Amino acid sequence: MKKIFLTIFLIIVNLQVNAQDDLLDLLDSETPKTENIVSATFKGTRIVNGHSIENRKKKELEFIIAHRFGAINTGFEELFGLDISNIRFSFEYGLTDNLTAGLSRASVEKTYEGFLKYSLVKQKTGANSFPFAISLFGSIAAKSQKAIPGFERSFAESLFYTAQVLIAKKLNSSVSFQLTPTYIHRNLTAIDADPHDIFAIGIGTRVKLSKRVSLNAEYFPQFDKLKSIDARNSLAFGIDIETGGHVFQIILANSRRMLEKAFITETTGNFFGGDIHLGFNLSRTF
Amino acid sequence: MKIIYTLLFCFLFVSITNSQERFLTKNGAITFFSAAAMEDIKADNNQVLSIIDASSGKMAISILMKSFMFEKALMQEHFNENYVESDKFPKATFKGDIVNFESIKDTDTKVTVKGTMTIHGISKEIIIDATMNRTDKQITAIGEFYLAVADFNIEIPAVVSDNIAKKIKVNFEFNHKPYKK
Numbered sequence: 001m002k003k004i005f006l007t008i009f010l011i012i013v014n015l016q017v018n019a020q021d022d023l024l025d026l027l028d029s030e031t032p033k034t035e036n037i038v039s040a041t042f043k044g045t046r047i048v049n050g051h052s053i054e055n056r057k058k059k060e061l062e063f064i065i066a067h068r069f070g071a072i073n074t075g076f077e078e079l080f081g082l083d084i085s086n087i088r089f090s091f092e093y094g095l096t097d098n099l100t101a102g103l104s105r106a107s108v109e110k111t112y113e114g115f116l117k118y119s120l121v122k123q124k125t126g127a128n129s130f131p132f133a134i135s136l137f138g139s140i141a142a143k144s145q146k147a148i149p150g151f152e153r154s155f156a157e158s159l160f161y162t163a164q165v166l167i168a169k170k171l172n173s174s175v176s177f178q179l180t181p182t183y184i185h186r187n188l189t190a191i192d193a194d195p196h197d198i199f200a201i202g203i204g205t206r207v208k209l210s211k212r213v214s215l216n217a218e219y220f221p222q223f224d225k226l227k228s229i230d231a232r233n234s235l236a237f238g239i240d241i242e243t244g245g246h247v248f249q250i251i252l253a254n255s256r257r258m259l260e261k262a263f264i265t266e267t268t269g270n271f272f273g274g275d276i277h278l279g280f281n282l283s284r285t286f
Numbered sequence: 287m288k289i290i291y292t293l294l295f296c297f298l299f300v301s302i303t304n305s306q307e308r309f310l311t312k313n314g315a316i317t318f319f320s321a322a323a324m325e326d327i328k329a330d331n332n333q334v335l336s337i338i339d340a341s342s343g344k345m346a347i348s349i350l351m352k353s354f355m356f357e358k359a360l361m362q363e364h365f366n367e368n369y370v371e372s373d374k375f376p377k378a379t380f381k382g383d384i385v386n387f388e389s390i391k392d393t394d395t396k397v398t399v400k401g402t403m404t405i406h407g408i409s410k411e412i413i414i415d416a417t418m419n420r421t422d423k424q425i426t427a428i429g430e431f432y433l434a435v436a437d438f439n440i441e442i443p444a445v446v447s448d449n450i451a452k453k454i455k456v457n458f459e460f461n462h463k464p465y466k467k
Contacts, residue, residue, distance in 0.1 A: 023308075023346035024381055027335045030312065036352060040367045057359035097359075173373045211368045212443065242368075244446045245360065285360055 038123040041133060041170040042178070044247040044283060045092065045100070045117075047204035048218040048236040049255065049263045050180060053135040053168040055119050056094035056285070064090040064104075066281040068256040073274030081277060088258045102139075108257050115139035115162075123170060137164040141259050157188035160261040164202075174208035182220070184261050190228040198265050199223040200233075212242040216249075220264045234267045238281075245286075251279040307341045309425045309462035316349060316458045320451040327361060327450065329354040336460045338425050343387030345399060345427075347380040347460075369440050370406050378405040390420040399429075405438040416458075425462040430455065 042052035045062065056062050066088045070081030078084065090104035098119040105112055116138050123133040141160040147153055161184070168178035180202030189196060200222040208214045216238040225231040236253035254269035255262070256277045269275030314334035320327040335348040351372040356362040366372040382401015389395060399414045416429035432453045435442060442450050 023337050023339060023344055024348065024379055026308075027337055027346055027348040030310065030335060030337075031348065031350070032312070032333075034350075040363050060359065173371070243443075244364075244449060 033127045035124050035128045036126040038125065038133070038170050041123065041168050041176045042206050042216075043214060043240045043242055044249060044281070046249070046281060047178060047206065048216050048238040048249070048251055049234065049253060049258060050202050050204065050218055050220070050260065051117060051135075051137050051164065051166060052178060052204070053119065053133045053166045055098060055100045055117055055135065056092055058094045058097045060094045061286045062090075062092045062283055063286070064088075064092065064281055064283045066090070066258050066279065068251070068253065068258060068277050068279035070256070071269060071275045071277055073276070086256050086258065104259075106257070106259050106262070108259075108262060109143045110145040111141050111143050111259060111262070113139055113141040113259055123168070132167055132169040135166040135168075137166060138162065139260060141261055153188055159187050160259075161185040162260040162264075164260070174214075176206045178202070178204040180204065180220075182260070182264060184265055186261065186265075190226070193227040195224045195226070198225070200264050202264075206240070214240045216240060222265065226265055229266065230268050231265060232267050232270060234263045235271045236263075245284060247281075247283045249281040249283075251281065252276050253279060307339060308465040309338045309340060310465035311336050311460050311462045314347070314458065314460035316456065318354075318457070319455040321455070322449055322451045324448040327356070329356045329362075329365065331355070334458075334460070336427070336462060337465065338384070338427075338462055340387075340420075340425070343384045345380070345382055345384055345401070349378040351376060351378060369442075375405075375407045378403070380404070384416075384418070390418045390425070392419060392421045394419050399427075403433070405433075406440055408438045410437050423464065427460045427462070428458070430457045432456070 042054050045052060045054050045056065068086045070078055070084035072080045074081050086107050088104055088106040090102055092100055092102040094100050100117045102115045117135055119135045121130060121134040124130045139162045142155070143158040163183045165181050166178060168176060170176045182200045182202055184198045184200070186196055200220045202218060202220045204216070204218040206214050206216045218236045220234040222231070222233060232254065234253070234255050236251060236255070238249045238251045241248045254271035254275050254277070255267040257263045257266055269277065312335050313332055314336045316331045316334050318329050331349060331354045333350060333353045336345070338345045351370050352366060354362070354365065356365065380401055380403050382399050385398040385400055387397070390397060394417045397416055397418050399416055401412065402409050403412045414429055414431045416427050419426045432455055434453050435450070436452065
């Protein structure tokens with residue numbers, strides 16, 4: 001009996017194989033199951049102020065010029081903040097597809113910064129699927145501004161360290177999220193009451209408005225704050241406009257600063273009190 | 287019992303002979319060129335699936351858009367994200383008939399392939415000139431044709447219109463081997 005059933009089964013299978021007339025269906029069944037790496041979770045290497053999981057690919061050089069102006073609520077005399085401007089230049093180079101090295105200079109406190117960003121895991125669908133992407137970020141920033149007499153510091157005391165784990169998920173072709181647990185260490189604090197170590201967690205999102213325009217938002221609540229200033233959590237909104245090799249980001253933020261140690265821990269602006277700084281990031285990839 | 291085995295054998299045999307009339311490749315090569323004022327863009331895909339049914343002269347091609355490799359990673363990202371929308375339309379397909387299939391010999395023979403090309407969710411009737419060669423062991427197909435980007439609802443924004451050609455040159459080279467299930 002078993003053999004008869006087996007035979008009938010084989011006949012049916014056979015008939016189905018023969019009935020598969022559509023060649024495209026046949027090609028579908030022959031298509032190897034490949035893994036599919038989710039790309040473009042974010043358009044730029046920054047969500048707004050903070051880093052996104054995105055890296056530059058091998059041998060790609062990205063040059064970013066970023067400006068942040070004064071607060072909009074300074075009124076007409078300051079042309080709504082446009083008279084005052086912070087600037088940052090950054091060169092970022094893909095050493096490999098997964099490792100980017102960056103060097104930058106910010107005008108605030110004449111700070112130099114070097115960073116490494118490594119893409120540890122990528123979000124994948126298909127075979128070997130994985131639900132989110134993880135990148136690691138580490139930076140050292142050195143303040144080079146001359147010390148006020150009486151407040152001299154050594155080089156080591158001018159250093160700031162940032163370590164971040166970037167965890168992102170692209171939900172669909174238009175919505176992405178990122179969580180960014182952050183640790184910032186300063187070797188020298190302004191007053192003894194200030195913590196040397198500050199933990200914060202970044203929450204970022206991108207929503208695509210069209211193929212080339214997206215709305216981004218980013219918030220960095222801190223678990224511990226500097227006491228020497230009226231420190232607030234960083235809140236920023238941005239619009240990414242992509243034009244070929246450029247990504248142009250227009251930004252509204254409560255911080256005028258652009259380095260991790262600065263905008264995450266040294267923000268004093270009250271966004272909803274009108275301390276909104278207009279800014280932009282202009283990126284060119286070579 | 288013997289009858290059953292005989293039956294079984296017959297069906298297996300029938301299916302083998304049927305499938306032998308089909309020729310398949312899983313690593314067909316497609317290259318496309320965009321020659322524009324600002325820059326030339328080239329992409330290769332060496333994982334194209336193509337099948338020919340030798341009993342009917344029908345041909346089908348399946349192309350995974352994400353398998354196109356560009357010189358610059360940014361071009362590849364733009365291709366997938368902005369132009370062909372690979373998440374929404376992962377494959378381009380072609381289905382058609384080799385018009386004078388019976389005339390193909392074991393030397394290079396000019397043929398015409400007529401069928402429907404589907405890219406970016408849009409289907410269009412096209413006619414492709416190809417050079418084919420057939421033996422018992424393989425069927426090769428080589429050719430070149432042009433596709434108009436606008437035919438497939440792929441928009442090129444004004445700011446990059448000097449970077450991308452209106453018509454894209456497509457080259458293909460397939461080496462089909464007898465297909466066994």
